[in-house]
Every structure is written in C-alpha cells, then in structure tokens.
Amino acid sequence: MHPPRHGGNLAWAAAIARCTPNEILDFSASLNPWGPPKSVIAALQASLATIRDYPDPDCRPLVEALTTLHRLPKDYFLVGNGAAELLTWVGRECGQRQRVFVVVPAFADYRRAVAAFDSTVVPLPLPQVQNNFSEVLPKLTPADAIIVNNPHNPSGHLWSRHHLQPLLETGALVVLDEAFMDFLPPAANESLIAAVPEYPNLIVVRSLTKFYGLAGLRLGYAVSSPERWQRWRAWRDPWSVNNLAIIAGVTALGDRPFQEHTWQWLPPTRQAFAAALNTLPELKVVTKSKANFLLIQASGSILSVQTYLLQQHRILIRDCCSFPELGASYFRVAVRRDSENQRLLEALRAYYQRP
Ligand SMILES: Cc1ncc(COP(=O)(O)O)c(C=O)c1O
Structure with a gap:
C-alpha cells in the first residue's frame, strides 16, 4: 500500500498495526478530539x-x-x-x-x-x-x-x-x-x-x-x-x-458551549503537550503553533518511529514525507485530550529509551 498523502488514513494505519481502523489512536488528522458535538x-x-x-x-x-x-x-x-x-x-x-x-x-x-x-x-x-x-x-x-x-x-x-x-x-x-x-x-x-x-x-x-x-x-x-x-x-x-x-x-x-469549551481547552493543552515533547532530547517542536497541531523535528528519520507506534501502540502520527520541503525527519501531531497526549508521550519515551 502507498503511504498516504493526507493525515487520517486509518485503513492504511490499521493494515500496518494489524487491528481495525477504530482501534487506532489518530494523531495524524488534525481534528478536534471533543467533536462531533x-x-x-x-x-x-x-x-x-x-x-x-x-x-x-x-x-x-x-x-x-x-x-x-x-x-x-x-x-x-x-x-x-x-x-x-x-x-x-x-x-x-x-x-x-x-x-x-x-x-x-x-x-x-x-x-x-x-x-x-x-x-x-x-x-x-x-x-x-x-x-x-x-x-x-x-x-x-x-x-x-x-x-x-x-x-x-x-x-x-x-x-x-x-x-x-x-x-x-x-x-x-x-x-x-x-x-x-x-x-x-x-x-x-x-x-x-x-x-x-x-x-x-x-x-x-x-x-x-x-x-x-x-x-x-x-x-x-x-x-x-x-x-x-x-x-x-x-x-x-x-x-x-x-x-x-x-x-x-x-x-x-x-453550539456556543462546544465552541467555548474548545477555545478554553486548546491553548494550555497545546502548551503542555509541546513542552513535554520538547523534554525528549531527540525531538524539537518547530514553531509556536496557534492551531490544534504541532510540527516536530526529530534527530533522524521518523519512519521507524511511525511503524513502532503503530505496531506496538496503535498510534498514528503524520510523517511529513509528502511535504518535499520537510521530509522524513519531521512529523505532525494533533493536540488531543490530555490522557491521549500522555499515551503518545509514553510511547515515544519507550521508543527513544530502548536499549
Ligand atoms: C489546510 C487545509 N485546508 C483544507 C483541508 C480540507 O478540509 P476539509 O475536510 O473541509 O475538506 C485540510 C484538511 O486536512 C487542510 O489541512
């Protein structure tokens, strides 16, 4: 199967993770985790x-x-x-x-x-x-x-x-x-x-x-x-x-309450997530994002990280291979609910701290 050009391709991810698409924790599509209202x-x-x-x-x-x-x-x-x-x-x-x-x-x-x-x-x-x-x-x-x-x-x-x-x-x-x-x-x-x-x-x-x-x-x-x-x-x-x-x-x-909730949730969650990602020496959050996603540069290609996250943790991140100016050392993640962000952080720590 060809690697996807867009985030959110759960069928592709599920084939690699050997699970069903709804078992994937998707950080690759930048969707509000509180939706749909x-x-x-x-x-x-x-x-x-x-x-x-x-x-x-x-x-x-x-x-x-x-x-x-x-x-x-x-x-x-x-x-x-x-x-x-x-x-x-x-x-x-x-x-x-x-x-x-x-x-x-x-x-x-x-x-x-x-x-x-x-x-x-x-x-x-x-x-x-x-x-x-x-x-x-x-x-x-x-x-x-x-x-x-x-x-x-x-x-x-x-x-x-x-x-x-x-x-x-x-x-x-x-x-x-x-x-x-x-x-x-x-x-x-x-x-x-x-x-x-x-x-x-x-x-x-x-x-x-x-x-x-x-x-x-x-x-x-x-x-x-x-x-x-x-x-x-x-x-x-x-x-x-x-x-x-x-x-x-x-x-x-x-739905004003839904909108207000998202506006209040995003900035502190994004900031905490970016700070936690930056504690991994192999990763650097590239810009101060004002959106609901973060662009991250890794010390090397992230393709093996992506496969590891899928196969071991059923987590999908967005590699940046389809952005010719960025390439395989960059990836993008959506800001998700705090517990989900923690799951990704733990999985990344596990990958980078392997013997
Ligand atoms: C910058 C940008 N514009 C437009 C779209 C397409 O949005 P829609 O789902 O409304 O077609 C996307 C989807 O990823 C996007 O990233």
Whole structure:
C-alpha cells in the first residue's frame, strides 16, 4: 500500500498495526478530539428521514447561520463538500492565472487542485514570508494568484491581518485557506472574511470538519464576491452538500458551549503537550503553533518511529514525507485530550529509551 498523502488514513494505519481502523489512536488528522458535538449527533439522529429528498442546492439554512456568524449578506457565501471541494474550484480559477504562488510546505491539495486545471505552483518558502510578504509583493500582478493557509498547516504559524492585507492591494487573486482559523477564539482571530466586500480579488475558504470533528460528513464554505459564485455554481454539481451535512452545520455553528469549551481547552493543552515533547532530547517542536497541531523535528528519520507506534501502540502520527520541503525527519501531531497526549508521550519515551 502507498503511504498516504493526507493525515487520517486509518485503513492504511490499521493494515500496518494489524487491528481495525477504530482501534487506532489518530494523531495524524488534525481534528478536534471533543467533536462531533453531542448537539450535532442528536440533530442528525432526528433528521435521518431527510435523506430521502434532494438537498437544497443553495444550502439556505446553513447560509442563514453563516450570515449571522460573519455579518455579511448571504450572497457572499458558497457551501461546499468540505473545503477540499471548494479548493478544486480555486484550482480552476487559478488555471486562468499567469502564476500561482503557494506558501510551502503546503497542504497537498493545492497542488492537486492547481494541476487538475493544467497549471503549476510557484513555491514560496515559508521562512521567506513568515515575518512579512514584502519580498513577494513587488512580484505579484493582477494576472497572478497566491494561496496562503492561515493558520498554516503543518507549522501552525499565524499571520496577522495586518501582514496579509498588502497582498490584497496587488490585485492578484488572493486565496486564504482558513481551515483551522475557528480554533482561535473571536478575540484572537485573524480572519480576513470581513474584508471580502471591499476586495473582489479575495477568496476565503473555511472548513467545518476540523473544529467540529465532521471529517466523514464533509462540510466547508467559502466567502467571496457574489459574481464569482455565479461562475462556480455553473461549474459544480448542484447537490454536492447533502441534507445531513447542512443540518450538522447549522447545529454546530449554534453550539456556543462546544465552541467555548474548545477555545478554553486548546491553548494550555497545546502548551503542555509541546513542552513535554520538547523534554525528549531527540525531538524539537518547530514553531509556536496557534492551531490544534504541532510540527516536530526529530534527530533522524521518523519512519521507524511511525511503524513502532503503530505496531506496538496503535498510534498514528503524520510523517511529513509528502511535504518535499520537510521530509522524513519531521512529523505532525494533533493536540488531543490530555490522557491521549500522555499515551503518545509514553510511547515515544519507550521508543527513544530502548536499549
Ligand atoms: C489546510 C487545509 N485546508 C483544507 C483541508 C480540507 O478540509 P476539509 O475536510 O473541509 O475538506 C485540510 C484538511 O486536512 C487542510 O489541512
């Protein structure tokens, strides 16, 4: 079996661990360990009969909830079958551009989406743009596109609005993938969704699968100018978002206690987990992550560690082999519940302290 290009491939992991997929403790997909919210499970159970009917192609109840959340008119939103579906149409938009700049290392789907429409990516190394984009700005023209993931996967780096704003002034198509932005509470949030009415060259992509633990249901949305959505609607399947996903989205966005709990849980847990990982001399947490995952550099290849963790502990970590700029000495882990983080730490200690 080929090694996966994305986290969360439990079938692949289970084959190596010789167990069933649900016996794997998965640190490779960056999903909120408190999800899905109980309110969502209850709403889905009460709504199973809706699978008989075609879904509303405009996902109206969910768009209503998004207008309340982001205080923008409904025409600015397009709901998708996960952020991944929306990134495919980003790829189509980018196919019409001269150059497509992507901050790397990057989520592999950007290359997939851009390549699907016969374009290629111009890589922008993260260290070059981590502090600001001033080196890149003079190169960008309205004929270009740039894709930035904020907070950045796999490093967890967060750019402030103030650092990203100058990109919008270049007239280039600016795609901000904010798939993990909802892990930051409103006061710490650096989203540029509010700038969309002012900048028709901006597309913000959001996922609802990470924060709410709904990866198997597939749900995301994008925010951009209404004219763009007219074009995308003509390209896509009218029923790409199903009835249960729409109901789950409305319920999840309304579950304030779930959101508050996650916002309170994450920062101290992430800090304690990073500090504990750093006590292992063979490991170093690379950046100060603002997201729900940590990027770690090991003293050597982690491929044997990954196999050991699967075979001896049924734990899956995300190797970074599919990020060409990182390679086999890096891995990424989701921040999970404290007891689960402890399980990984003990397993790593056991590996590195073997005679
Ligand atoms: C940066 C980034 N964007 C988008 C996605 C896709 O999210 P979704 O599950 O909503 O398709 C992922 C999934 O891992 C991701 O890491």
